[in-house]
Amino acid sequence: xxxxxxxxxxxxxxxxxxxxxxxxxxxxxxxxxxxxxxxxxxxxxxxxxxxxxxxxxxxxxxxxxxxxxxxxxxxxxxxx
Numbered sequence: 001x002x003x004x005x006x007x008x009x010x011x012x013x014x015x016x017x018x019x020x021x022x023x024x025x026x027x028x029x030x031x032x033x034x035x036x037x038x039x040x041x042x043x044x045x046x047x048x049x050x051x052x053x054x055x056x057x058x059x060x061x062x063x064x065x066x067x068x069x070x071x072x073x074x075x076x077x078x079x080x
Contacts, residue, residue: 014055
């Protein structure tokens with residue numbers, strides 16, 4: 001194991017399993033208190049989410065971001 005302290009099952013690109021893999025790698029980086037590795041895993045997680053949403057729902061990262069922005073606004077103004 002090069003970066004991670006535990007065995008993490010590899011996921012399939014474009015599938016939910018890849019999101020799980022990247023999240024578990026992020027979690028491991030967090031437990032190690034390795035900020036640089038956390039940043040790397042966050043970007044990998046974004047990529048996994050992007051490919052999954054494209055593969056399953058034909059949505060882009062921009063589409064997801066637009067809805068995320070709406071959700072954040074509703075939290076700020078207390079309507080959610």
